[in-house]
Amino acid sequence: MNKDIGTSRVVEADVVVCGGGVAGTMAAVAAARQGASVVLVERYGFLGGNATAGAVAQFNSWQTGNGRKVVAGLADEVVERLRRYGGAREHDRFVMSTGHHMDRVEYEPEVLKLVLDDMVAEAGVQPLLHASLLDVQCEGRRVAGLRVLTKGGVLALRPAVLVDASGDMDALEQAGARFLELGGGEALQPATMMFRFGPIDFERFGALSKAELAELAARGYAQGGLARAALHSSRVPHSDDAWFNISRLAIDATDPMALGGAEIEGRRQAWKAAAFIAASVPGCGNGRLRAFGTQVGVRETRRVEGDHVLTAAELLEPVQFADAIAAGAYPIDIHPAQGGSLHYVPMDDDHAYQIPYRSLIPGALDNALGVGRGISASHEALAAIRVMTISMAVGHAAGIAAAMAAKAAGEGMGAQVRAVPVPALREALLRGGAVLA
Ligand SMILES: Cc1cc2nc3c(=O)[nH]c(=O)nc-3n(C[C@H](O)[C@H](O)[C@H](O)COP(=O)(O)OP(=O)(O)OC[C@H]3O[C@@H](n4cnc5c(N)ncnc54)[C@H](O)[C@@H]3O)c2cc1C
Numbered sequence: 001m002n003k004d005i006g007t008s009r010v011v012e013a014d015v016v017v018c019g020g021g022v023a024g025t026m027a028a029v030a031a032a033r034q035g036a037s038v039v040l041v042e043r044y045g046f047l048g049g050n051a052t053a054g055a056v057a058q059f060n061s062w063q064t065g066n067g068r069k070v071v072a073g074l075a076d077e078v079v080e081r082l083r084r085y086g087g088a089r090e091h092d093r094f095v096m097s098t099g100h101h102m103d104r105v106e107y108e109p110e111v112l113k114l115v116l117d118d119m120v121a122e123a124g125v126q127p128l129l130h131a132s133l134l135d136v137q138c139e140g141r142r143v144a145g146l147r148v149l150t151k152g153g154v155l156a157l158r159p160a161v162l163v164d165a166s167g168d169m170d171a172l173e174q175a176g177a178r179f180l181e182l183g184g185g186e187a188l189q190p191a192t193m194m195f196r197f198g199p200i201d202f203e204r205f206g207a208l209s210k211a212e213l214a215e216l217a218a219r220g221y222a223q224g225g226l227a228r229a230a231l232h233s234s235r236v237p238h239s240d241d242a243w244f245n246i247s248r249l250a251i252d253a254t255d256p257m258a259l260g261g262a263e264i265e266g267r268r269q270a271w272k273a274a275a276f277i278a279a280s281v282p283g284c285g286n287g288r289l290r291a292f293g294t295q296v297g298v299r300e301t302r303r304v305e306g307d308h309v310l311t312a313a314e315l316l317e318p319v320q321f322a323d324a325i326a327a328g329a330y331p332i333d334i335h336p337a338q339g340g341s342l343h344y345v346p347m348d349d350d351h352a353y354q355i356p357y358r359s360l361i362p363g364a365l366d367n368a369l370g371v372g373r374g375i376s377a378s379h380e381a382l383a384a385i386r387v388m389t390i391s392m393a394v395g396h397a398a399g400i401a402a403a404m405a406a407k408a409a410g411e412g413m414g415a416q417v418r419a420v421p422v423p424a425l426r427e428a429l430l431r432g433g434a435v436l437a
Pocket residue numbers: 018019020021022023024041042043044047048049050051054056058059060061131132133165166167168170191192193245296297298299371372373374386387388389391
C-alpha cells in the first residue's frame with residue numbers, strides 16, 4: 001500500500017477523509033466498516049473538531065418536538081460509548097423560550113476524544129493526526145491526490161474517493177469546486193469561544209426561570225459584560241462546571257488573520273463574561289473561568305455548490321427526497337454576526353425534514369463528497385442542519401457511499417460518486433440503524 005517516490009511518501013487508500021470532526025470521523029468509520037481502506041487526516045492531535053476543540057458540549061435535536069426519533073445510527077453509538085465512559089448526561093428534553101420543545105445530550109468533550117479514538121481504531125481506519133492539508137491535485141473532474149504537511153514532511157495521499165469533512169471545505173476549495181455565495185443581507189454566522197466555568201451551585205442556577213435568565217442576560221449585555229444576551233450553557237457530566245456559549249465573533253474563519261484575531265478577542269470576551277457571571281448570576285458566586293475551548297468554534301464558512309442546493313423552504317415544507325440519506329428536526333437558528341439576539345424559526349412538534357445525497361456531491365467533481373457544515377445548502381438551511389447530530393448522520397451516509405463508489409471502481413474506470421446505487425445506500429444506512437425520514 002505504501003511506497004516511496006523521491007522525497008515524498010505516497011499512501012494509497014480507497015477513501016481519504018480530510019478533517020476529523022464528528023462528520024469526518026463518522027464518514028471514516030462507516031467507510032472502514034464497509035471494508036474500505038481509509039485514511040483520516042486531521043490537523044490536531046485528536047478528533048472531534050467543534051465537538052472537542054470547540055468544546056460545544058451538547059448534541060442537539062435527536063427527535064421532533066413530540067419525541068419522534070430522527071437521528072440514530074452511528075450518532076447513537078457515539079452517545080452509548082460516551083455513557084460507558086461516564087462522559088454523557090441523560091437525554092434531556094426542555095422547553096425553549098419560544099415555548100417549543102428541544103432535546104439534547106450534554107457530554108464531556110475530553111471523553112469524546114477517547115470515544116472517537118476507539119471507534120476509529122476498532123474500525124481499522126488509519127488516523128493521520130497532526131496533518132494539515134497542503135494542496136489537492138486534480139485530473140479533469142477527478143481528484144487524483146492530495147498532499148498533507150506532517151511532522152515528517154510532506155505526505156502524498158492517493159484516494160479513490162475524497163471526503164472533505166474539514167468544515168471549511170478546504171480540500172474541495174483546493175480541488176476547484178464551486179461555492180455558494182451569501183445573498184443580500186446575509187452574513188456568515190459568528191464564531192464563539194466556549195469557556196468552562198465552575199463550580200456552580202446547580203440547585204440555585206438551575207432554579208432560575210427563563211424570564212430571570214433572560215433578564216440577567218439582557219443586563220449583562222447592556223452593561224458590556226456579555227457579547228451576546230444569553231446565558232446558554234451545557235453542564236459537564238459528573239462535575240459542577242458548565243461550558244458557556246455566549247461570546248460572539250463576527251469573522252470569516254477562512255481568513256487566517258481574522259481567525260487568529262478572533263481567538264484572542266474570544267478569550268477576552270470569555271474572561272469578561274465569566275466575571276459578569278461570577279458577580280451577578282445566582283449560584284455562580286464561587287465560580288471562575290477554568291478553561292477556554294482549544295479554538296474558537298466555527299458555525300459557518302464555505303458551503304459547496306452541489307448537485308442539489310438544500311433550501312430553507314425544503315426544510316419548512318419538508319420535501320420527501322428519493323435520495324434522502326439523513327433526517328433532522330433542528331430549527332433554523334441564525335446567530336446574527338452583530339448584536340446580542342438570535343433569529344429563530346421554530347418547527348412544529350411533529351416536524352422533521354430530509355437531506356438528499358445530491359447535497360453531498362460537489363457539482364464540479366466526480367470522486368469527491370462533502371460532509372458536515374459545508375454541504376450544499378443555503379445559508380438559512382445550513383442554520384438548521386449544521387448541528388452535530390445531523391452532521392454525524394450525514395457523515396455516516398457519506399462514508400458508506402464513498403466505500404461503495406471505491407469498491408465499484410472498475411478497470412481503468414475511476415470511482416464515481418454519482419454511480420452509487422441510492423437504494424442500496426439507503427438500505428445499508430437503515431441496516432446500520434440510521435433514520436432517513
Ligand atoms: C459555538 C457553537 C455552538 C454550537 N452549538 C451546537 C449545539 O448546541 N448542538 C449541536 O448539535 N451543534 C452545535 N453547533 C454546531 C456543530 O458544532 C457544528 O456544526 C459541527 O460540529 C460541525 O461538524 P463538522 O465535522 O462538519 O466540522 P468541524 O467540527 O469544523 O470539523 C472539521 C475538522 O476538520 C479539521 N480540519 C479543518 N481544516 C483542516 C485542514 N486544512 N487540514 C486538516 N484538518 C482540518 C478540523 O481540525 C476539525 O477537526 C455549534 C457550533 C458552534 C461553533
